[in-house]
Amino acid sequence: xxxxxxxxxxxxxxxxxxxxxxxxxxxxRKSQVTKKPEGISRELYALIGPSAPSLVAHLAKPRLKQKPxxxxxxxxxWEWRPFRNAGRTDSLQLGHWVKATDDPDAEYPxxxxxxxxxxxxxxxxxxxxxxxxxDWTKDETDQLFNVVREYDTRxxxxxxxxxxxxxxxxxxxxDLKDRYYSVCRKLIRNRPWxxxxxxxxxxxxxxxxxxxxxxMRKDYIASLEDRTPEEIAEEEALFIELKRLEQNxxxxxxxxxxxxxxxxxxxxxxxxxxxxxxxxxALSAEGFKKRKKNANEIEIxxxxxxxxxxxxxxxxxAHSAKSAAYDAQHCIIRVEPPASSTTKIxxxxxxxxxxxxxxxxxxxxxxxxxxxxxxGINHTRLVMPTRENCARLESLIEATTALIDTKKVVDRVExxxxxxxxxxxxxxxxxxxxxxxxxxxxxxxGxGxGxGxDxDxDxDxDxDxDxDxDxDxDxDxEGEVxxxxxxxxxxxxxxxxxxxxSRRSISVSSIGTSASARVGKRQKRG
Amino acid sequence: MVNxxxxxxxxxxxxxxxxxxxxxxxxxxxxxxxxxxxxxxxxTTGDGDVQMGENAPEIFESTTKPTPSDAKLYLGQNGxxxxxxxxxxxxxxxxxxxxxxxxxxxxxxxxxxxxMRVNPSEHPILVTEPAWNTAANRERxxxxxxxxxxxxxxxxxNTGVLNAFAAGKGSALVIDVGxxxxxxTPVVDGFVLRKGMVSSALPKLVQAHARHILSNPTQTRRGIxxxxxxxxxxxxxxxxxxxxxxxLREDRISGTTESxxxxxxxREVDEWIQSVAGVLDQGWNDQAAASRPARQYEFPTGYxxxxxxxxxxxxxxxxxxxxQLVAQNPNLPKNIPTLLSESLRACDPDLRQVxxxxxxxxxxxxxxxGFADRLEAELSRNFPHVKIHAPGNPIERRYGGWLGxxxxxxxxxxxxxxxxxxxxxxxxxxxxxxxCK
Numbered sequence: 001x002x003x004x005x006x007x008x009x010x011x012x013x014x015x016x017x018x019x020x021x022x023x024x025x026x027x028x029r030k031s032q033v034t035k036k037p038e039g040i041s042r043e044l045y046a047l048i049g050p051s052a053p054s055l056v057a058h059l060a061k062p063r064l065k066q067k068p069x070x071x072x073x074x075x076x077x078w079e080w081r082p083f084r085n086a087g088r089t090d091s092l093q094l095g096h097w098v099k100a101t102d103d104p105d106a107e108y109p110x111x112x113x114x115x116x117x118x119x120x121x122x123x124x125x126x127x128x129x130x131x132x133x134x135d136w137t138k139d140e141t142d143q144l145f146n147v148v149r150e151y152d153t154r155x156x157x158x159x160x161x162x163x164x165x166x167x168x169x170x171x172x173x174x175d176l177k178d179r180y181y182s183v184c185r186k187l188i189r190n191r192p193w194x195x196x197x198x199x200x201x202x203x204x205x206x207x208x209x210x211x212x213x214x215x216m217r218k219d220y221i222a223s224l225e226d227r228t229p230e231e232i233a234e235e236e237a238l239f240i241e242l243k244r245l246e247q248n249x250x251x252x253x254x255x256x257x258x259x260x261x262x263x264x265x266x267x268x269x270x271x272x273x274x275x276x277x278x279x280x281x282a283l284s285a286e287g288f289k290k291r292k293k294n295a296n297e298i299e300i301x302x303x304x305x306x307x308x309x310x311x312x313x314x315x316x317x318a319h320s321a322k323s324a325a326y327d328a329q330h331c332i333i334r335v336e337p338p339a340s341s342t343t344k345i346x347x348x349x350x351x352x353x354x355x356x357x358x359x360x361x362x363x364x365x366x367x368x369x370x371x372x373x374x375x376g377i378n379h380t381r382l383v384m385p386t387r388e389n390c391a392r393l394e395s396l397i398e399a400t401t402a403l404i405d406t407k408k409v410v411d412r413v414e415x416x417x418x419x420x421x422x423x424x425x426x427x428x429x430x431x432x433x434x435x436x437x438x439x440x441x442x443x444x445x446g447x448g449x450g451x452g453x454d455x456d457x458d459x460d461x462d463x464d465x466d467x468d469x470d471x472d473x474d475x476d477x478e479g480e481v482x483x484x485x486x487x488x489x490x491x492x493x494x495x496x497x498x499x500x501x502s503r504r505s506i507s508v509s510s511i512g513t514s515a516s517a518r519v520g521k522r523q524k525r526g
Numbered sequence: 527m528v529n530x531x532x533x534x535x536x537x538x539x540x541x542x543x544x545x546x547x548x549x550x551x552x553x554x555x556x557x558x559x560x561x562x563x564x565x566x567x568x569x570t571t572g573d574g575d576v577q578m579g580e581n582a583p584e585i586f587e588s589t590t591k592p593t594p595s596d597a598k599l600y601l602g603q604n605g606x607x608x609x610x611x612x613x614x615x616x617x618x619x620x621x622x623x624x625x626x627x628x629x630x631x632x633x634x635x636x637x638x639x640x641x642m643r644v645n646p647s648e649h650p651i652l653v654t655e656p657a658w659n660t661a662a663n664r665e666r667x668x669x670x671x672x673x674x675x676x677x678x679x680x681x682x683x684n685t686g687v688l689n690a691f692a693a694g695k696g697s698a699l700v701i702d703v704g705x706x707x708x709x710x711t712p713v714v715d716g717f718v719l720r721k722g723m724v725s726s727a728l729p730k731l732v733q734a735h736a737r738h739i740l741s742n743p744t745q746t747r748r749g750i751x752x753x754x755x756x757x758x759x760x761x762x763x764x765x766x767x768x769x770x771x772x773x774l775r776e777d778r779i780s781g782t783t784e785s786x787x788x789x790x791x792x793r794e795v796d797e798w799i800q801s802v803a804g805v806l807d808q809g810w811n812d813q814a815a816a817s818r819p820a821r822q823y824e825f826p827t828g829y830x831x832x833x834x835x836x837x838x839x840x841x842x843x844x845x846x847x848x849x850q851l852v853a854q855n856p857n858l859p860k861n862i863p864t865l866l867s868e869s870l871r872a873c874d875p876d877l878r879q880v881x882x883x884x885x886x887x888x889x890x891x892x893x894x895x896g897f898a899d900r901l902e903a904e905l906s907r908n909f910p911h912v913k914i915h916a917p918g919n920p921i922e923r924r925y926g927g928w929l930g931x932x933x934x935x936x937x938x939x940x941x942x943x944x945x946x947x948x949x950x951x952x953x954x955x956x957x958x959x960x961x962c963k
Binding site: 085087088090091092093094095096097108109110111113114150151154156157159160161173218221222225 | 534535536650678715717719875876878938941942946947948952963
């Protein structure tokens with residue numbers, strides 16, 4: 001809690017420490033208090049005072065997004081208002097609650113849903129001319145059209161509500177539909193048509209009804225429902241059997257494909273072939289070809305479909321002298337496809353040469369680009385991608401890449417030399433010989449991992465010499481255990497002491513690489 | 527407002543059923559007024575003791591003759607259930623149809639004016655009717671509404687359709703098991719298929735069967751006296767199965783009419799059914815019935831006992847009738863599976879699958895424990911894809927017809943269908959048949 005000193009004083013009813021000062025400056029203090037910015041507590045403000053004007057901007061109350069204004073100030077006045085429904089033919093007035101702001105003269109919003117379906121009517125004359133039917137009297141047809149209009153062609157309801165005359169036979173749903181649609185079709189066909197023929201045909205099409213087909217369909221449904229449980233069970237059993245057979249066949253086909261693939265490889269013409277070894281594909285391409293000729297006769301009767309899909313074997317590349325001459329004449333250069341790979345993935349389709357311009361590796365791309373721009377060469381756009389040009393571009397990029405690689409190596413070596421120089425300078429206070437001796441050793445340690453262990457043993461010896469007096473004995477004992485390091489340790493043990501005296505620690509870089517070996521040794525020692 | 531299609535015009539919905547009259551505002555989810563359809567009456571003109579000679583206790587009919595128009599009526603919750611000397615009990619409905627219009631205005635007035643405290647002349651009113659209602663009946667209802675209650679607008683809608691609407695469906699096969707009638711109504715696009723509509727007085731058979739079980743002695747107990755608590759002065763607690771210790775109110779015995787007594791007894795039977803009876807969900811099976819726990823029930827006399835398998839025999843009457851029972855009663859009400867197959871046979875083959883996927887179970891009689899499960903078991907035995915909509919909420923199940931009416935009458939698009947007073951005066955009775963299809 002931030003409590004100002006004056007607060008504590010007032011709480012403990014102590015006299016103010018600076019009463020005269022306060023009494024002297026009540027006016028300005030008051031005015032400052034009134035300027036206290038919003039969003040900052042009084043206590044905090046008392047502590048920091050008005051001396052931080054930048055705070056004012058930060059702590060000003062954030063302006064929130066303006067609240068949406070629903071209606072007029074959140075209050076909506078509703079009133080009970082009588083209304084007339086335009087969907088009604090009479091003057092019935094019902095009342096409902098509406099917003100007082102709504103337009104009282106607006107049309108009733110639900111009146112627009114009162115849509116009447118369009119229906120056909122016919123005159124007496126039309127009926128006698130086109131619509132006579134031996135199965136239907138005019139009264140029946142009239143009644144049918146009335147019912148259809150009344151129930152908006154909901155046929156199930158129409159069928160339910162249509163009542164045949166007492167002497168007439170009951171009509172089926174198909175009879176009713178057939179009669180209605182045929183009358184509509186006849187009316188469309190025989191009445192003058194304002195639009196084009198296509199729209200007329202379309203309208204006629206929408207009144208198409210095939211009574212016999214519908215009846216047959218319904219019979220099928222009925223027979224489907226009339227099945228006894230035994231029949232249903234039998235059908236289900238048959239269905240399962242069928243599925244099983246299909247599955248068997250699929251399995252058989254898969255196995256056969258597998259076999260073909262194993263025997264023929266890419267030549268089997270089957271999709272999704274896995275990549276095969278060079279030797280095997282070579283075998284399939286060359287050695288198998290002769291054998292296949294013999295095998296064809298045997299295979300044809302058993303798997304005719306597959307042989308067809310195989311197609312003729314790929315033609316052997318036998319370039320006669322004539323074709324070579326032809327090529328030379330027409331400047332055709334044949335490129336050998338990469339023979340080593342037979343997978344689909346490495347297959348290269350026909351392409352323009354300019355699409356396959358050589359490009360440097362993505363990691364080197366910026367450097368190559370930079371180098372080439374330094375030289376003033378634009379490699380991205382080849383004006384004439386002839387074969388020679390492409391080859392030259394490729395060699396250029398290769399050369400640039402090599403140059404960059406070389407430069408990198410040079411940079412690294414230079415850096416190493418610089419580092420070593422610095423180190424050499426530091427070591428100059430030690431003996432000159434030691435320094436010279438040390439440099440190759442360190443390079444050796446940094447270069448090879450194998451040498452790391454040696455240098456590590458060296459460092460160990462250093463540390464041990466630091467720690468205890470009998471470092472030599474210890475190192476010797478360890479050297480006996482550690483077969484590989486033995487000779488080095490024994491030869492350096494004497495020198496280790498000398499190094500210890502000169503406080504030189506070498507082969508620092510190798511410690512990290514052989515940490516595990518070190519740990520093992522320490523454990524042994526401990 | 528237009529988005530959800532509702533527009534309240536403060537319409538009233540009135541649903542007159544065999545056991546209760548439901549009334550309320552359109553747009554509500556529960557009727558405001560639920561009063562019994564039974565009413566008590568005392569004939570003021572001398573002939574006070576109307577004896578009902580051939581009153582068959584097996585199938586209960588409240589009255590066989592219409593109530594005299596000048597009789598004093600006792601309506602509502604405090605009407606028939608209070609003992610009054612010489613009070614007869616009547617019900618204006620028979621087979622869910624109104625056959626006696628004399629007390630109907632009084633019943634409606636009691637529900638609307640006395641319970642709901644509304645002025646019917648200010649509100650359009652939607653009344654329900656069963657699917658087998660006659661044209662004369664609905665016209666008479668319209669006449670009562672316009673001429674006696676002076677409603678501004680009127681509409682009469684079919685309970686089958688309304689039950690489908692209450693379930694949120696336009697097409698459905700509505701299985702409605704009420705107090706007096708069980709019916710199956712195919713509804714397509716909001717229209718009843720009259721040819722596929724079937725009904726039977728099955729709930730009465732179930733009640734008669736229950737009464738038979740209770741009043742006839744078995745090996746373990748004697749026949750149970752179905753005396754209402756209104757006739758019992760005091761009673762003492764007894765062990766289950768022991769003889770009851772109670773004393774009758776002798777002063778009331780002589781003044782009790784036969785119709786009131788029959789009504790009370792049927793009420794006792796109903797209460798017993800509601801608290802004890804059930805349906806086995808996988809068809810009748812003696813072992814399954816025996817394995818269910820027995821349930822204790824105490825009658826107003828203080829007699830109490832445990833009811834075991836017999837409580838499942840009651841519900842079984844809905845689904846299966848034993849051959850000897852059928853042989854004895856040639857005009858036995860048809861059970862639910864028979865009604866179903868009859869109804870579906872009359873429907874188009876194309877429709878059957880649609881209807882079976884939209885079965886709506888409704889009506890207070892369907893609240894038997896296990897009824898919906900049993901129905902599902904029965905249906906899925908014969909049809910591959912059956913989906914039953916059975917609201918778990920008892921209010922929705924019992925008052926589905928009222929609820930559908932409440933939904934319908936609060937729709938903005940419905941308001942053009944009202945028969946207005948002006949149209950009634952202009953066209954007369956035929957307008958009802960034309961408008962309410």
